[in-house]
Amino acid sequence: MIIIETKRKKTETLLKKYPNAILADVTSKAKDGLVKLSPFYPHYGIPVPFSPGYTATCVEAVWQGLKVFEGCDVDTSLFTNDTMRGLKRTVRKYGKPLGHRKGVNGTELLGYIEARKQIYIPTYRWVLENKVKDIIDRLREVSKTKTIVLLDYDTNADVDNGREPLSHASLIKAYAEGTYPYGPRQNDSGKATLKEPSLFD
Known part of the structure; x- marks a missing residue:
């Protein structure tokens, strides 16, 4: 059990x-x-959904990196973060979250639940x-x-x-x-x- x-x-x-x-x-x-x-552990080589050619160190890097805010788009630099720290992107710093981009170069923004289902899970x-x-x-x-x-x-x-x-x-x-x-x-x-x-x- x-x-x-x-x-x-x-x-x-x-x-x-x-x-x-x-x-x-x-x-x-x-x-x-x-x-x-x-999700913070750096396994390396994790495919980033809907993003051919991109991999990330950890699950959290994918989740945070594809977030889009009022003041900031995706952040691919997070894909190489292997410190298990500094991965969170906050509303205080970047403004209102708009969703998750469906791929690094995607045009579609996914809502929170849909992003869970198509990206995180x-x-x-x-x-x-x-x-x-x-x-x-x-x-x-x-x-x-x-x-x-x-x-x-x-x-x-x-x-x-x-x-x-x-x-x-x-x-x-x-x-x-x-x-x-x-x-x-x-x-x-x-x-x-x-x-x-x-x-x-």
């Missing part, structure tokens, strides 16, 4: 709630190899499939017999909830378990719908 919890909770509180569980910090502050699951899946497959395989195997609590700063697992940041831990869980947005989603009739398409299939 895989569960998502906030990293802000005390270890004692979590272990009381989930006795004998394995606590797995998947943030940029992780002290072990699980830091590789952080498939980019993170590319990392899960191509850079950390060994970790995911181990996670799947261990979760069959033990409770694994993935710790993230954000816990929102609803892709369509734009009020809160999307938890990347929830994407790890979804990928490991084959659920939405990386697997079938049930429609109102109870039938499985097509899985979210990937830019990298």
Whole structure:
């Protein structure tokens, strides 16, 4: 079983709630190899969606680099940032966000939720499939017999909830378990719908 919890909770509180569980910090502050699951971790060579010839160091570099503000367009310099710092682009500095550009040289701006679906989610899946497959395989195997609590700063697992940041831990869980947005989603009739398409299939 895989569960998502906030990293802000005390270890004692979590272990009381989930006795004998394995606590797995998947943030940029992780002290072990699980830091590789952080969107800030520099894996290098990550394809930038809708941008032939462009790659980035990490998922967050893609997400932030394709943002468009009132006072600033895309920032491809972020694609080479491998420090795990200085990746955020803020409203205070750049003005009102207008959306995410659909590719470095694209003409279309995507809204927040659509950008999640077409940029963030498939980019993170590319990392899960191509850079950390060994970790995911181990996670799947261990979760069959033990409770694994993935710790993230954000816990929102609803892709369509734009009020809160999307938890990347929830994407790890979804990928490991084959659920939405990386697997079938049930429609109102109870039938499985097509899985979210990937830019990298």
